[in-house]
Amino acid sequence: MPADPPLLAARGIESGYGKVQVLWGAELAVGARESVVLLGPNGAGKTTALKVLLGLMPAWRGTISFAGSDITLWPSDRRVRAGMAYMSEIGVFTALSIAENLAIGGQFAQPAALRRRLDILYDAFPDLAARRSAAAGSLSGGQRKMLGIAKALAGSPRLLVMDEPSAGLSPLFVGQVITILRQFHQDGLALLIAEQNVKFLDLAEHVITLEGGRTGFSGDVATLMADDRLHRAYFGL
Incomplete structure (x- = not known):
């Protein structure tokens, strides 16, 4: 049987601020009821990517679809009405x-x-x-x-997009955030979480790395952990 189409898909996204380009052909997808972590260091372009997905910044090039509709040019309020939510x-x-x-x-x-x-x-x-x-x-x-x-x-919402929910939190509160997100995810909520805190991989069914505004690794957590270069880069080991 063919795979179900993703709930959210971004292809070849390029964007930035003024004349400064930040995203260079970034790609990602989130399935219905799937949890995806967008992993990358500060300055990788994670926040810019999320803002483009939510219509808070324009995509210079590329396409974005949600629930089967091309939303590349939709204003952000229409995207929210369609079932997307954003937490900065x-x-x-x-x-x-x-x-x-x-x-x-x-x-x-x-x-x-x-x-x-x-x-x-x-x-x-x-x-x-x-x-x-x-x-x-x-x-x-x-x-x-x-x-x-x-x-x-x-x-x-059908999809919750989050920008670094661990920012400024103690390890105790990070654990509580993960627990509450897992509860709603188990009830069917799709998640796209931009993070540099690897604890959020506990929630991930799929991981995408972003480095220098370009998509790198895309796969499951076990495959990420098995890649020596990525393991050293994100786990410091």
């Missing part, structure tokens, strides 16, 4: 309350569907449920990260 390193509006942040995350959902979704999220994030009216700025760094994840999930 910041992820929340600090001057707004927890409840207000979640409402913004679910702004395109039907009211009844959003109420049901919020019940699920508050069950999954009890620390947020206990402080719904508190300003996001009053939360600890780890709690803000949890709110950022909940906000991105409020619209019930």
Whole structure:
């Protein structure tokens, strides 16, 4: 039987800032219900790639498809309505309350569907449920990260795209983030996570490396671990 088409596919993506090119023919794909980690050091082009996928930056060349539609020229709000969600390193509006942040995350959902979704999220994030009216700025760094994840999930996306969710977190909170993401992934959520923290490979069913704006390795974690050069580069061994 032929393989199912990917939920998200980017082919030959080139982009950058002004006259400075950052991405050079980058390619990646995420299957429905699949978890993919985009692994690379600082400056590799990971954030730029995610912004292009979400329509926050234009693709100079190449194509992007989502759920069978060519979305290369779609504005970002249309991509969100189609089922994509994005969590940046910041992820929340600090001057707004927890409840207000979640409402913004679910702004395109039907009211009844959003109420049901919020019940699920508050069950999954009890620390947020206990402080719904508190300003996001009053939360600890780890709690803000949890709110950022909940906000991105409020619209019930098919694909959650995340930019370095480990940034600024202690190992304890990194473990908690991985646990909560695994829970929603097991319920059918597809994940694309840009990271340099190899702990997130615990979540990965597929790994893509990005170096100098170019796609390198693409395969499973076991194959990555078996490649001596890549093992030294990413695990320091």
